[in-house]
Amino acid sequence: MSDTYTLYNSTVMDHFMNPRNMGDLKDADGVGEVGAAACGDIMKISLKIREGRIEDARFKTFGCGSAIASSSMATELIKGRTIEEAMSFSNQEVVNALGGLPPVKIHCSVLAEEALKAALEDYVKRHPEAVAKPESVPA
Amino acid sequence: MRTVYLDHQSATPLLPEAFEAMRPYFTEYYGNASSLHQHGLRVREALKKARQQQAALVGAESDEEIFFTSDGTESANLAVKGVAYANERKGKHLVVSATEHPSVMNSVEFLEKQGWTCTRVPVNAEGFIQLDALRKAITPQTVLVAVHHVNHDIGSIQPIHDVGAVCAAAGIPLYVDCEASAGWLPIDVRAMGASLVSFSPHRFYGPKGVGVLYRHRRARLVSILHGGVQEGGRRAGTENIPAIVGAGVAAEVAARELSSRSAHVARLQTRLWDGLLAKVPFIKLNGPLPGPGRAPNNINISTEFIEGEGQLLLCDLHGIAVASGSSCVSKSLKISHVLAAIGLDHALAQGNLILTLGKDNTEADVDYVVETFAKIVGKLRGMSPMWDEFERGVIDSVIAPRGVGRSFSEHAAAVSGKPAH
Numbered sequence: 143m144s145d146t147y148t149l150y151n152s153t154v155m156d157h158f159m160n161p162r163n164m165g166d167l168k169d170a171d172g173v174g175e176v177g178a179a180a181c182g183d184i185m186k187i188s189l190k191i192r193e194g195r196i197e198d199a200r201f202k203t204f205g206c207g208s209a210i211a212s213s214s215m216a217t218e219l220i221k222g223r224t225i226e227e228a229m230s231f232s233n234q235e236v237v238n239a240l241g242g243l244p245p246v247k248i249h250c251s252v253l254a255e256e257a258l259k260a261a262l263e264d265y266v267k268r269h270p271e272a273v274a275k276p277e278s279v280p281a
Numbered sequence: 282m283r284t285v286y287l288d289h290q291s292a293t294p295l296l297p298e299a300f301e302a303m304r305p306y307f308t309e310y311y312g313n314a315s316s317l318h319q320h321g322l323r324v325r326e327a328l329k330k331a332r333q334q335q336a337a338l339v340g341a342e343s344d345e346e347i348f349f350t351s352d353g354t355e356s357a358n359l360a361v362k363g364v365a366y367a368n369e370r371k372g373k374h375l376v377v378s379a380t381e382h383p384s385v386m387n388s389v390e391f392l393e394k395q396g397w398t399c400t401r402v403p404v405n406a407e408g409f410i411q412l413d414a415l416r417k418a419i420t421p422q423t424v425l426v427a428v429h430h431v432n433h434d435i436g437s438i439q440p441i442h443d444v445g446a447v448c449a450a451a452g453i454p455l456y457v458d459c460e461a462s463a464g465w466l467p468i469d470v471r472a473m474g475a476s477l478v479s480f481s482p483h484r485f486y487g488p489k490g491v492g493v494l495y496r497h498r499r500a501r502l503v504s505i506l507h508g509g510v511q512e513g514g515r516r517a518g519t520e521n522i523p524a525i526v527g528a529g530v531a532a533e534v535a536a537r538e539l540s541s542r543s544a545h546v547a548r549l550q551t552r553l554w555d556g557l558l559a560k561v562p563f564i565k566l567n568g569p570l571p572g573p574g575r576a577p578n579n580i581n582i583s584t585e586f587i588e589g590e591g592q593l594l595l596c597d598l599h600g601i602a603v604a605s606g607s608s609c610v611s612k613s614l615k616i617s618h619v620l621a622a623i624g625l626d627h628a629l630a631q632g633n634l635i636l637t638l639g640k641d642n643t644e645a646d647v648d649y650v651v652e653t654f655a656k657i658v659g660k661l662r663g664m665s666p667m668w669d670e671f672e673r674g675v676i677d678s679v680i681a682p683r684g685v686g687r688s689f690s691e692h693a694a695a696v697s698g699k700p701a702h
Contacts, residue, residue: 149594161664164663176696176697178697182588182616182628182693183609183631184693184696203665205590205609206607207594209609210591246612
């Protein structure tokens with residue numbers, strides 16, 4: 143057999159085999175760890191935030207190939223985004239960037255979104271001033 | 282790259298002699314066994330010989346007790362539903378072990394929706410059925426007891442003769458699923474006291490597309506496939522003659538080589554488990570220790586702090602073919618019901634891997650697997666937040682607790698907001 147068959151597409155396999163941004167961040171500004179009640183996977187995302195922007199991101203994942211690839215891709219996508227932009231991050235971006243996931247694995251990308259949002263919440267908790275908006279003036 | 286196939290529970294390569302025997306039945310002897318002319322009568326002879334070969338493998342009294350189906354799933358459906366329907370007026374209660382194959386479990390669930398009731402008899406931590414519970418489960422309404430010979434996931438060999446004695450004393454037919462044992466362990470359907478026994482030749486170097494169901498001549502069984510009167514009217518449908526012929530050859534060779542094949546895989550099984558235990562910390566064998574309580578070809582492990590699908594994928598990328606009972610591998614996102622039934626911690630069930638040996642595996646294969654697997658575990662643990670949290674004392678090990686940190690399950694429930702199922 144000369145062909146190699148893969149369970150996932152080549153982008154997903156690449157992110158599984160060569161994950162980007164794997165690890166922890168020393169002195170992270172926000173850390174989020176979430177678990178999927180459905181399957182038992184656990185994902186952790188750490189963020190370094192400078193001047194309202196995600197400067198660096200790292201992940202660690204206890205989960206299947208698609209969970210590892212989803213967290214790898216999510217950290218790639220969010221680097222450089224502002225907190226506000228990151229707050230509206232959607233799992234669909236991960237699915238699209240990965241070129242699609244099997245239907246039963248979509249929840250892996252949701253877990254990546256949740257881990258990111260948990261990390262942002264952690265940051266906001268530590269730095270409430272970061273999202274404090276100037277008082278709006280009634281028209 | 283070395284390739285090591287360790288999924289013989291799923292499929293085995295076809296024996297060349299079985300393939301050769303099958304060949305003319307595709308192109309030359311293509312007749313239908315129901316036909317009354319030369320073409321039909323010829324394959325009828327082949328069918329009879331194939332029945333005798335299967336009967337000999339499992340100690341059936343007569344080849345007339347052997348029925349061919351399409352595979353193990355169909356055999357299990359026929360055994361469970363066929364006996365239930367045949368005895369409907371006698372009672373509508375079934376008894377099964379909690380760790381039957383899904384083809385048995387889901388057949389039972391189907392009947393439950395139609396008004397049958399079923400008692401699932403628990404197994405202990407090693408996967409052995411509890412005989413006292415089995416005795417208590419049987420009621421005057423019980424029409425069938427189903428207990429497998431060897432567990433498909435964890436290799437436990439059930440005390441099937443004791444189960445047979447319980448059923449004989451109660452006068453209840455016993456169906457024994459021998460899918461994971463036929464060809465690897467001696468089977469004597471009469472000594473088991475079984476009314477029905479199923480097995481699949483593709484587990485012992487025969488072709489796919491054929492299953493075997495032994496039925497004791499006095500066991501009542503009605504057909505669940507309706508059509509012609511093939512297989513004594515109990516399984517309508519044109520016989521898959523080439524596969525049946527190949528399966529016959531595989532059964533004959535399996536009967537002849539059974540003890541040498543078993544001894545060979547048993548040696549490798551011990552080498553594999555000893556090697557893994559020495560090289561991989563925080564690993565657990567699920568099911569009984571290698572020895573008289575465990576099928577000689579099965580190793581089922583849980584590697585702590587990492588998940589099973591990732592292990593499976595990385596093994597595959599290193600040429601090693603294995604299976605897993607992790608929830609991530611199943612399409613239902615549920616862990617194997619066998620692992621749940623033996624009370625395995627959810628975290629350990631997530632890190633599950635199933636390795637089944639075959640006659641062509643070698644010691645060098647096993648050594649390669651042990652060495653490669655140790656590296657794979659290291660890589661995945663490096664990526665796992667659980668490993669890091671264990672090292673920092675946030676969570677504790679289930680396999681070798683240090684008394685520091687909360688359990689994985691408590692931790693998982695805390696971070697997911699819900700307990701893992």
